[in-house]
Amino acid sequence: MPSSLLLSYYGDDLTGSTDVMEALSLGGIATVLFLDPPSAEQLACFADCQAIGLAGTSRSETPEWMDDHLHHALAWLRSLGADLCHYKVCSTFDSAPGVGNIGRALEIGRALFGQSCVPLVVGAPQLKRYTVFGQHFAMFQGDVHRLDRHPVMSRHPVTPMGEADLRRHLAGQTELSIGLADLLCLAQPDIDERIDRLSAGHQVLLYDVLDTRHQAEVGHQLWRTRQPRGSYVVGSSGVEYALLEAWRRQQRVPATVPSFTPPGAVDQLAVVSGSCSEVTARQIRWAEANGFRAIGLDVAGLIGDEHGEGVMQAVLEAAGDALADGMSVIVHTAMGPETNASAVTQGDPQARHRIGRSLGQLLRRLVEIHGLRRVAIAGGDTSSHALRELNIHALTTRLPLPETPGSPLCRAYSDDPTFDGLEIALKGGQIGSDAYFVNLRNGRA
Known part of the structure; x- marks a missing residue:
């Protein structure tokens, strides 16, 4: 098991899992994604990795399935001893009470980690996803749409998004109290004290993210408020993009962007x-x-x-x-x-x-x-x-x-x-x- 593990994560589907892996890899964090908890031999092959992911299917599963399977997956990730454990959701937050219930995932992880308040970060400017005063927006073909008016996500065949207010949407999936660190809060000079008060008063804290300035502040707060033996956070790959800035400031990641060799063409795909x-x-x-x-x-x-x-x-x-x-x-x-x-x-x-x-x-x-x-x-x-x-x-x-x-x-x-x-x-x-x-x-x- 890697000795300097910064992050472990569970992706609620495969594309979400590779989303996190890409964000970390671009930031210079060596990352591996497993499809199931690996054997000791398989894990040993990636001893140089600073982040380890586990690809799941919970986005398309029921809350009952989560009760049976998600706890075990998160428990294995917690056993790795990373500073943070991330439950990765889609950046368009598509979910419903009966399918891909994010509220249930919040409840399971909060109990497992013994955490009073779980941070929630969905906005990711790199993916053209924005959270403003709790309302979520996503770009489609060059135009930014409120989520409940998004040409694709509002018509999703399984989890159509009829509500852009993420707190209202999430309230249909959990009874946990949900606070909001909005753009105005993030701009205040006493931001640390404000976040501490919000965290003490709520069981979930949603962060606004409009641009990379807000993202950097959110990353600072996620890292500052982590528990000594690891904390649980829920959100899109906006979590990783935010943390990367905090890690750069602390010189935990390389200053230069890693390079990747183009693979060239193949005859058939x-x-x-x-x-x-x-x-x-x-x-x-x-x-x-x-x-x-x-x-x-x-x-x-x-x-x-x-x-x-x-x-x-x-x-x-x-x-x-x-x-x-x-x-x-x-x-x-x-x-x-x-x-x-x-x-x-x-x-x-x-x-x-x-x-x-x-x-x-x-x-x-x-x-x-x-x-x-x-x-x-x-x-x-x-x-x-x-x-x-x-x-x-x-x-x-x-x-x-x-x-x-x-x-x-x-x-x-x-x-x-x-x-x-x-x-x-x-x-x-x-x-x-x-x-x-x-x-x-x-x-x-």
Whole structure:
């Protein structure tokens, strides 16, 4: 176990987990992300890391699932002895009482760490996410939208965001009292005393973040108020961006930004997508016009058949034919929010999980048969369940992608030589330009 561990974290989905890994790696913090608690031998391979993550699936799970699984995951992370343990949520805070309940995660971690008040940080200017007087905003195609009016997140098929006030939204998930350190508070000369009073009066403290100045102050407060034997914090990768500034001031991180070698182009890229986002649909259409073959997976047939073997075999053969023809391939379950995948899986988490696992099994077979060395998975929930089918136990950052901050190209670690060293990108549904998949194949950031 690393002797100077600054941070441990649990990502509530795969793309959220790689988001944190990228932010830390760009800041010069050596970071590894495990898919499950590792063996002693696997952990020893990353003894130089200052941050260790555990990729989870809680964003797509019920509170009952969290009661059974999340406590154990956080307990393992706490045992590592890091200064801070971060429960990572999506920077658009999409959650609901019955699915991805952030309030329940706050309760579980607060009790485990014996903490009176848990900090909550969601704003991340680097990702174009802003929290102002408790209201949350996110950019989409160049325009900043209040979260309840966001063209994508307000229409999310599982956790539509109908409330931009994060405290009001969270109040529907927990009875914990929630305070606010707003922009005016963060600008006061007696900020330390004000934060101490707010923390003493509330069980959760939400911080505003509009720009990097506020972010730096928030990082100072997170580090200043940590408990001697480790503290629990909840939020987006805005937590890491804030802490990095505090660590730089204390010379705990390198002064210079690390460099990453471009990976170059590959002849073929295989993508599986469970995203219902219109952004991903546009990316698929663009890829079709630029050397990819797009293949739809019949979601109703996959779920309706007890095993879905016929549906899976047909798609595997079609994808194999495309690769044999020298093309790249995208297997997708939806082309935007209005396709039937959303209706078929609505309110049925097991159906969504099955789709993710099936896409992962398909991708595994394509890698095994065709010797692919670069692949991609689109959709946050999909990534969480699909990647676990690839016999991979850890990821590190191969190359940050400035076009899609939070979704880097990763290097996979596996005991199976087929998957060890595989380059894999995990993309949230609403992330990236139309040319994303084409640029990924061509090795362009």
